[in-house]
Amino acid sequence: xxxxxxxxxxxxxxxxxxxxxxxxxxxxxxxxxxxxxxxxxxxxxxxxxxxxxxxxxxxxxxxxxxxxxxxxxxxxxxxxxxxxxxxxxxxxxxxxxxxxxxxxxxxxxxxxxxxxxxxxxxxxxxxxxxxxxxxxxxxxxxxxxxxxxxxxxxxxxxxxxxxxxxxxxxxxxxxxxxxxxxxxxxxxxxxxxxxxxxxxxxxxxxxxxxxxxxxxxxxxxxxxxxxxxxxxxxxxxxxxxxxxxxxxxxxxxxxxxxxxxxxxxxxxxxxxxxxxxxxxxxxxxxxxxxxxxxxxxxxxxxxxxxxxxxxxxxxxxxxxxxxxxxxxxxxxxxxxxxxxxxxxxxxxxxxxxxxxxxxxxxxxxxxxxxxxxxxxxxxxxxxxxxxxxxxxxxxxxxxxxxxxxxxxxxxxxxxxxxxxxxxxxxxxxxxxxxxxxxxxxxxxxxxxxxxxxxxxxxxxxxxxxxxxxxxxxxxxxxxxxxxxxxxxxxxxxxxxxxxxxxxxxxxxxxxxxxx
Ligand code: TNX
Numbered sequence: 032x033x034x035x036x037x038x039x040x041x042x043x044x045x046x047x048x049x050x051x052x053x054x055x056x057x058x059x060x061x062x063x064x065x066x067x068x069x070x071x072x073x074x075x076x077x078x079x080x081x082x083x084x085x086x087x088x089x090x091x092x093x094x095x096x097x098x099x100x101x102x103x104x105x106x107x108x109x110x111x112x113x114x115x116x117x118x119x120x121x122x123x124x125x126x127x128x129x130x131x132x133x134x135x136x137x138x139x140x141x142x143x144x145x146x147x148x149x150x151x152x153x154x155x156x157x158x159x160x161x162x163x164x165x166x167x168x169x170x171x172x173x174x175x176x177x178x179x180x181x182x183x184x185x186x187x188x189x190x191x192x193x194x195x196x197x198x199x200x201x202x203x204x205x206x207x208x209x210x211x212x213x214x215x216x217x218x219x220x221x222x223x224x225x226x227x228x229x230x231x232x233x234x235x236x237x238x239x240x241x242x243x244x245x246x247x248x249x250x251x252x253x254x255x256x257x258x259x260x261x262x263x264x265x266x267x268x269x270x271x272x273x274x275x276x277x278x279x280x281x282x283x284x285x286x287x288x289x290x291x292x293x294x295x296x297x298x299x300x301x302x303x304x305x306x307x308x309x310x311x312x313x314x315x316x317x318x319x320x321x322x323x324x325x326x327x328x329x330x331x332x333x334x335x336x337x338x339x340x341x342x343x344x345x346x347x348x349x350x351x352x353x354x355x356x357x358x359x360x361x362x363x364x365x366x367x368x369x370x371x372x373x374x375x376x377x378x379x380x381x382x383x384x385x386x387x388x389x390x391x392x393x394x395x396x397x398x399x400x401x402x403x404x405x406x407x408x409x410x411x412x413x414x415x416x417x418x419x420x421x422x423x424x425x426x427x428x429x430x431x432x433x434x435x436x437x438x439x440x441x442x443x444x445x446x447x448x449x450x451x452x453x454x455x456x457x458x459x460x461x462x463x464x465x466x467x468x469x470x471x472x473x474x475x476x477x478x479x480x481x482x483x484x485x486x487x488x489x490x491x492x493x494x495x496x497x498x499x500x501x502x503x504x505x506x507x508x509x510x511x512x513x514x515x516x517x518x519x520x521x522x523x524x525x526x527x528x529x530x531x532x533x534x535x536x537x538x539x540x541x542x543x544x545x546x
Pocket of ligand 1: 363391408433435446478479480
């Protein structure tokens with residue numbers, strides 16, 4: 032089946048309807064520049080779904096949803112079922128046995144669908160098939176995008192057939208809650224938002240110089256002292272273990288694995304301020320830190336008798352909270368003669384505990400097993416030796432994935448050290464992960480030195496995370512930005528319904544109010 036098949040009943044290309052609206056509004060809004068650059072997407076838009084399904088055919092006609100849907104489930108699918116019930120309830124549609132359009136969720140024994148793939152067929156009934164509950168959950172998310180964001184009379188769905196399997200198993204976002212804390216309720220909302228775009232890894236950067244955000248029972252001062260500081264202007268705070276366990280379960284039910292990072296051996300001023308013995312004896316500055324410099328603090332690697340048990344104890348508690356197979360141990364931005372030795376020790380420790388370590392790119396110099404994952408973050412870093420060793424890569428090259436950089440050049444309160452022009456939506460969508468032989472997937476990073484509120488986080492993350500999702504799920508679409516922006520533009524009511532304070536991206540015609 033070709034990736035895109037011409038439909039018998041083409042959907043209205045969203046870009047063109049927006050263009051029309053723009054022309055009509057021209058006198059008051061002055062959108063002439065947009066008109067000049069706007070053109071039709073190379074492929075026809077058949078359905079407003081992001082990420083673009085790998086196979087999609089419109090089969091002609093529409094299905095009208097009535098007041099109720101008759102749901103049947105074959106096989107275990109509690110997460111998908113809950114998501115479906117929430118979706119239908121939100122649209123005022125009753126779900127249950129009996130009357131109305133038939134909707135079937137079915138587990139099938141089909142290895143070609145993998146852990147996350149699914150089929151969705153809409154004709155006079157709706158049928159979803161997947162090998163796993165999470166595959167069915169993703170099918171429900173596609174249905175969610177095809178339906179309106181708010182209830183309305185006579186809701187219609189296009190007849191279609193989708194078969195959709197992600198290119199990459201790692202489609203992530205990392206949130207730096209250490210520089211500036213994000214409240215727990217933000218993380219819950221964030222998981223919901225990730226789920227709509229089938230993002231599946233939430234990497235939490237839990238510790239850094241400016242704060243320590245995870246309760247460790249054996250070291251209470253880490254949160255008493257380290258939890259009370261933050262970057263200047265940012266928020267302090269920490270999560271209890273019980274809170275994190277509940278968040279982990281919630282995320283799992285939404286197809287999201289939470290990957291914890293304890294950043295070591297550098298980026299540890301909050302830990303040193305909490306437990307001075309972790310610093311070398313000649314270190315004078317042991318105060319909490321609220322600046323934005325990096326690379327100045329380090330665990331005393333000459334005192335393994337103090338540092339190694341600390342690392343082991345902390346990781347033991349971290350692993351009890353987070354069932355994620357992958358555990359991030361940091362390793363960035365520090366020069367020390369015993370650095371490689373420390374990474375080797377810590378990576379082996381994680382492996383000995385039955386998990387898989389991840390390090391930032393610098394850690395790839397250590398003599399570790401190739402099963403360790405490596406996260407690339409500098410565009411220019413020579414990652415070839417790590418690839419040759421067989422390390423799987425998480426791709427976060429800063430000029431594509433650092434969303435602490437502006438949505439546009441010169442955006443206030445953003446960094447530009449990696450790319451002066453910022454990291455616009457189109458650039459992310461143009462990223463090609465396929466040139467990295469051992470890519471596990473992609474991950475955007477929101478560092479929070481300059482991001483101190485929920486609204487600022489929303490602005491940096493959205494709509495750019497939709498492009499991250501598409502690049503990781505279906506990178507074959509990257510040549511057609513207009514196709515992507517047309518589909519995404521139409522999903523604005525869904526972002527509104529979730530209360531996202533997104534960047535009003537001109538490429539999506541979001542500078543104007545939605546009518
Ligand atoms: C680099 S990426 C860092 C972070 C900063 C970020 C700011 C990485 C592994 N280290 O500590 O917050 O730049 O953009």
